[in-house]
Structures are given as C-alpha cells and as structure tokens.
Amino acid sequence: MSETACKTHRLDQLPIEEMGRHAEDAAQFLKMMANPHRLMILCHLLDQEMSVSELNAHLPLSQSALSQHLAVLRNSGLVKTRREQQTIHYSLASQEVQAVMAVLYEQFCKVD
Template identity: 50%
Template sequence: MTHQPHMSDMTVETLPPPDFEAMARLKEKAPEAADLLRQLANPTRLLILCHITRQERAVGEMERDLGLKQPGLSQQLAELRQAGLVKTRRESRSIYYSIADDRVQGIMGMLHDIFCAEPVSAP
C-alpha cells in the first residue's frame, strides 16, 4: 500500500507561491460571482436555462416541455431577464427566450457534464 501525501505532510517549500494578482481579481469579482450563482441557485431557473441552452424556446414550448404553469414560468423568466441572463425575441405573438450571458452558457455546459451526461461504463 502506498502512502498518499496529505496536505499536512507537505512543507511550505513544496506549496506553490501565492498568486496575489489572482487573489486580488478574485476578491474584486467575488460579489459578482456570488450574485450569478444566487441567480442560478433555483431549481426552476436552472431547468429553464438548461432547456434554452442549445436553442431558443417560446414560452408555450417551455410550459409544455417543462410542465410549468404560466404564472410561475413568467416570474422566473422575468428574474432571469432582469439579471441579464436571458434575452427575448418577439415573432408575431410568440416571445422566444435564449441565453444572453456567455458565462451562463459555460456554467450550464459544465452542469450538464456533471449531472446529465451518460455515465461512462468501465471496460
């Protein structure tokens, strides 16, 4: 059995030096990141964003496909729109929603890979 090094086994010399510039950027961007994560920390909003990640969808499609009632769906879409995470396009009497923020596109892709991708079977 091999011994796996534990953080307490490492000396200060083996740890990488602190990246003060990265820490300063993180400190500056932390409130913005927390706000974005707060917007995503709602199961209904995540479901909506997942549904429109690959293509825009009309409100009626979202109601049908996600099984959401119009008042609740509209409230969540309004919050996402106000936060600048989705954008709309009107065509005749239909309103189509799509992702407006590239960060959301990346996060939704990562969440899909973690939670929705088919598990890889062992050979």
C-alpha cells in the same frame, strides 16, 4: 509553467478589492441560478431558443410561475428575449451563462 501555476500566478496579481468585486459578481450570478426551476429553464435553453409555450410543455410549472422565473432570469441578465410577432423567444444571454450551463449539464444532466 503548469496551467495551475499560471492561474495561481494571475490571481496573485489581482488586487484584493478587484477580486472582491469579481467574487460579488460571481456570487450574484450563481444566486440567480440557485433555484431548481430556473436551472431547468436554463438547461432547456442550452442549445436552442424557446418560447414560453415551448418551455411550458417541458416544465412542471404553471405558465404564471414560469413567466415569473423567466422575468428573474431576464432581469438578472441570464437570458435574453427576441420577439416574433406576439411570441417571445428566450435564449441564454451570454457565453458565460452558456459555459456554466454546459458544465452543469455535463455533471448533472447528461444521460449516458
């Protein structure tokens, strides 16, 4: 059986209510990413964790605007933090975020 047929078969067995919940989760996940500044932040975090000052050096945002975007990403579970003395380091929070950002990077950011 082809991979496409397997995917279709699995979707056919998923109850419509459960599929609806998954669709809601996916829509919320994508909604949090659907901002150019937040996407740029997530792209910078794709391969490494970074502090606010490190991110600020790479992004055309004031520190307060950057902090607001980071708060949205943190509150939505897309990034996580690690404190080292007075410095907070940000990184992608999950394999799901990593996978989506890797696809977006390949499609839109990769320089050949």
